[in-house]
Amino acid sequence: MRAKITYAVTAAVLVVYFVLAGGRGVVLIRHGTPLTVAFGVAVLVIPLIGVWFLWKNTQFVRRANRLAAELEAEGGLPVDELVRTAGGRIDRDSADEVFARRKAETEDSPDDWRCWFRLAVAYHDARDTPRARRAMQRAIALHAGRPAAG
Structure with missing residues (x-):
């Protein structure tokens, strides 16, 4: 629940920023000189890219949450098996063991x-965000019946 609240607050702050930046871009364009029009267009590009990124990220999160709900209903959600030190760091040997099992599982049923x-959850638990995201994107694509890249 905390993650959802954090995501919602971050998204709201970004939307406010996009509106403010976009407004400044429009003001610059309305000023009408070639320089202010050029700056205005440049300022508008940032919110447009940001809105696109926020939209794509929100779609990703919603799709991943749908998969989690479906897997939970099936009783197949993974349990965090990683051993942690007293300070909360993940024991590398335990992580290697979990990854080996998860990778073997995905190789057996690609x-x-x-x-x-x-596998994505295991990567996420180990704070390997790039690999977690790629594995989750593949899970989403496979669930949707689309061929998964690479």
């Missing part, structure tokens, strides 16, 4: 979105 979801 077209099963559930395996890719569990």
